[in-house]
Amino acid sequence: MNSDVASRQRFWLVFLLFLHTVNTYMDRVCISAAKGAMQKDISGLDDQMMGYVFGIFAIGYALFQIPAGWFSDRAGPRMALTIVVIIWSIFTAMTGAVFTAISLLAVRFLFGMGEAGAYPGATRALYSWLPAKERGLGQGIFHSGARIGAAASLVVMPWLVGLIGWRMTFVANAAIGLVWGAVWWFWYRDDPSKHSGVNQQEVELIRAGIAEEAATESKLPYIQVVTSANVLLAMFQYAASNITFFISITWLRPYLVKTWGEEYGYLSALPLLCGAVALWVSGYAVTHLHRRGMPVMSRRLPATIGYAMGAIGLILCTQTADSNSVWIFIASFSLATFGVEMTLSPSWAFCMDIGGSRSGAVSAAMNMVGNLGAAVSAVAFPYFVANVTIPMVAETPGTANSFFVFAAVMNVLALIAWQFMNPRRELKEVSPAAMKTRLAFFVALIALVITVLVYVNFLMPKG
Template identity: 25%
Template sequence: MNLTASGNSIEPALADDLIVSRPVSSHTRWTICALLFAATSINYMDRQVLGILAPTLQHSIGWTEAQYGYIVSAFQFAYAVGLILAGQMVDRFGTRIGYAIVMGIWSISAMAHSLAHSAFGFGVARFFLGLGESGNFPAAIKTTAEWFPQGERSLATGIFNSGTNLGAILAPAIVPWVTIRYGWRASFLITGAFSAAWIVWWLTHYRKPSDHPKVSQSELDKINSDPPQSVAKIPWSKIIGYRQTWAFSLAKFLTDPIWWFYLYWLPKFFDARFHLGLTHLGLPLIIVYNASAVGSIGGGWLPALFNRTGTSMIKARLTTMLLFACMVTPIFFASRTDSEWVAVGLLSLAAAAHQGWSANLFTTASDMFPKSAVGAVVGIGGMAGSVGGVLFSLSTGWILEITHSYSSLFGIAASAYLIALLVLRTLAPGLKKIEVPA
């Protein structure tokens, strides 16, 4: 082999060939999507454990509805703060290292719940879990922007976002069984251990597309097929000034709390309304979250379907979001039915619609911002969603303490998405991409 060398250096073009020997064809980006799916599944399984055990822990430890609201709010407050830090960290250090760090924090914190003996102890454990778990979506959305062209991003986001549903399905399938046999502390230890195993998997398999030895040239060309974007870093202080940032963030502020409400209060709703104990909660929750998995993947697929009929990708995305916003509205009647299975059906439709909405809302960040800013924007939007979650959780605790009724809460859930879509379209008409100064 002939090398053109100066000292120990090798001609750059030849060095690239030596470092990355590319296969003829590949679909490695979907393997990366599977990694993101696994991380998101673990993320939601860890956070769902407390919701499943809430009726049991409320009786054994003795916390009130308001105290439970404080515990949930501790997670969401930390999640809000952590999203800002995580988004900037991921943009600065990259997804490979950043993802491993946040996963390590939430793995330790999830298992630390097993040490709690009071409402305050659970609040502390939830706070640190929120700090760690806050990094998942900024890292996953940035990874998607790096690995997928615009036309595939909503589908990829829908697929990995459906991991929220698998995690929420696995938790009610695993936690009651483990708790009945080994106690509730073992449930936190077992579910927390999955995230530790994922870190090894991620560090072993993940590289950027240009550095990944299993990515073919044709796949790399597809990944990079979008028009060139600015790679200049945009300061957080400037990102916060864009109308697009506010549009994305307010939409998250209005709709994220509804999903938090489903995660943390559905077990309590079924227990209070239909008297379902720990041994009977699993099936209704599994049905609801299976439906939400279908909504997540379907929500990511629909814009591409509309796009193939000649509709622009932006119009296709907004049309899809309107469809899902309308699908949520029947949940208004969930607390008014005397049938457990009618309630399950209404909640399943609403959960599916939320995930379809969420997959597309996440993708609007990469529609409106260059890849270099996506992590920070998602972090800001996620912080806004968590602030909304804190306010809604505190309000939920006090509303239930006073009224003992879920009617007003489901009324808020029914209208939040249409209001959020109106805000998004008003502040960011056409999801116009920001103009980055040269």
């Protein structure tokens, strides 16, 4: 190995974590692809119960975000991600072994609980191996695996179910996860200096890059950090982005079919692919700006541009309801999705900047509240379509124009929030009374997220 040139093992880490996110979405999409076959074999698994099965994953996933993030920070990403992947792979395999609807509910809750650590653990691993100037691109590549994995699984999983049956499909997905977990355990090290493939030059590059941001890492209690203005704004803007994004994986296809016809349902995959491209573009922009000596703008500017594009795309969507061409709508919504996906890399890099050695738990808090945005999206879209009118935009119910205006407003508010987010802002210690107030607020926020998710997945009238 050339002793004068830094090795590039950190890039292999990013690739391995990219495969990690592909794996998470393969396991999530698998049950959707197997739905029909499962309902034939499992007694009592009607559409309503299947909805509960889908929903209980979201409850377990949100509920265990912060505990899983805390565990990743304390145990280290090597052990934490190995355990996390083993747990969710076991419950993926057990999904193929259930014979009753109730046991399926229990297994999928535990599956969601296990997968809760996937993103916080990976973010903590990236913090330890990537200098601050490379975090944006690393996060962009990492998160793009979810979009690519979801799109590919929509094709691969139905084929696999038809080839080997739904039960063995879950076993095959579990096997892939266990292989990844084994590779992770034997390849990754919490300290890159202990990795045999990392030379001293790369170690020094990583340490110097982390040290650049070391002054921003707070040693104050976690509750104070996670209820600081920086993190609260990060939570809000991440929820706002999910309000737009989750339409692409929930209501978009039914809306296309209802408005333009069944033959156009396949176009719902295009915004997802645009989102994957956006993650790479944004990640490159974050990295490029940081290397040019703009640590704050490297996070703020790509996010600001992204939310502006999201709002513009959504407003353009309101002009397409009466159009005979579905392509104009798809182009407009793809622009909106591209925009909000541009905000992911700066958002997660921001959590790494301010969380430091606690980036797993800080990013988990943001991701937990992001689930609130996803739940609001699921409730708001059909309600706005059926009930909400806006002069000159949605004169009568029946179109999604009113929702698009609502989502555009949320994107503008998120854009404004980013103008007040600064990863280099120093935190000051607060009084015990203020700490108790912050703790009560944070507990109330967690309760709100769980309540909304329970309502959306179990109590909200379906129709």
